[in-house]
Amino acid sequence: MIKDIVSNEEVKRFFKNELKLNKKSGTYLFYGSDSDQLLEFALYFSKGLCCETLEGDFCDTCSVCQRIERLTYGDLEVVEDVNGIKVDTVRELGYKSSSSASEGKRKVFILKEIQKLKKEAGNSLLKLIEEPAENSFFILLTNSLNILPTIKSRSILVKIKKRDAEELDVDEFTYNFFLGNSRDIENFKISDIDLQKAESYEMIGVHLKKYEETEDFKEKVYIYKCIKDFINNRHYLAQQEKLYFAEEILRGTNDRNLQRKIIEYTVSTLGNLSGLEERLKLKSMLRFPVNIKLVLINIFLNL
Numbered sequence: 001m002i003k004d005i006v007s008n009e010e011v012k013r014f015f016k017n018e019l020k021l022n023k024k025s026g027t028y029l030f031y032g033s034d035s036d037q038l039l040e041f042a043l044y045f046s047k048g049l050c051c052e053t054l055e056g057d058f059c060d061t062c063s064v065c066q067r068i069e070r071l072t073y074g075d076l077e078v079v080e081d082v083n084g085i086k087v088d089t090v091r092e093l094g095y096k097s098s099s100s101a102s103e104g105k106r107k108v109f110i111l112k113e114i115q116k117l118k119k120e121a122g123n124s125l126l127k128l129i130e131e132p133a134e135n136s137f138f139i140l141l142t143n144s145l146n147i148l149p150t151i152k153s154r155s156i157l158v159k160i161k162k163r164d165a166e167e168l169d170v171d172e173f174t175y176n177f178f179l180g181n182s183r184d185i186e187n188f189k190i191s192d193i194d195l196q197k198a199e200s201y202e203m204i205g206v207h208l209k210k211y212e213e214t215e216d217f218k219e220k221v222y223i224y225k226c227i228k229d230f231i232n233n234r235h236y237l238a239q240q241e242k243l244y245f246a247e248e249i250l251r252g253t254n255d256r257n258l259q260r261k262i263i264e265y266t267v268s269t270l271g272n273l274s275g276l277e278e279r280l281k282l283k284s285m286l287r288f289p290v291n292i293k294l295v296l297i298n299i300f301l302n303l
């Protein structure tokens with residue numbers, strides 16, 4: 001139920017009031033820095049819209065709520081594209097939203113990473129939300145409000161605040177290790193992983209390969225540990241060793257999204273250590289669709 005959601009009391013109040021209105025359609029823009037948490041809240045709201053047992057809330061136990069949780073509910077669609085959702089995909093959503101719901105009475109479309117949307121796709125989305133089909137709900141997720149202003153003004157803005165260490169019930173060290181990411185921390189809490197035990201940076205390629213194959217959370221933690229080990233030792237490493245580290249990452253994975261995450265983790269971890277200016281510089285490098293490989297090599301060579 002809404003009352004059981006941890007953190008973001010204001011958002012919980014908003015959910016309650018909004019669901020009470022029993023709207024025919026709606027577009028919401030959820031924004032915040034933790035992408036996993038944005039999806040988590042979007043799913044809560046979707047459950048609120050579609051739950052079969054409760055009006056204006058969700059039970060979390062009925063078949064609809066459970067299928068929404070597992071992303072297998074027929075009237076819920078989660079759309080994402082590492083390179084930004086394409087215009088054709090948005091058009092397809094137009095057809096889907098105008099056809100009738102297959103399971104319940106409402107259809108929910110969650111669109112991830114709206115900040116990556118290119119102009120054409122953005123305009124197409126704008127058309128869609130300007131004249132929404134009856135019983136269609138759009139939940140747009142974004143890390144940044146630097147998006148088409150018209151999309152912003154047509155949506156109801158909902159800011160999702162990152163949970164703090166207390167809300168997640170962990171110590172500061174654990175919280176910082178996972179950069180406050182809710183899902184990582186919840187996974188960590190049910191594991192038996194020892195965060196204090198270091199892992200050599202040289203192992204990063206091995207762990208990346210394993211993580212790609214298995215998506216095992218333990219491997220993800222090893223990857224973080226390798227990055228931390230590299231950062232801790234960066235002043236003692238020769239250029240060759242730094243280059244080796246960057247190359248190991250590129251050998252370990254071709255997944256641009258994963259490579260990006262490695263850069264983001266490095267930048268954020270460093271940000272806690274070094275000056276704000278350096279952090280901003282690194283962050284601005286990430287904002288543009290630059291060659292990720294080059295950024296990666298550059299960052300690790302210059303640390």
Ligand SMILES: [Zn+2]
Pocket residue numbers: 051052053054058059060061062063064065066
């Ligand atoms: Zn339910």
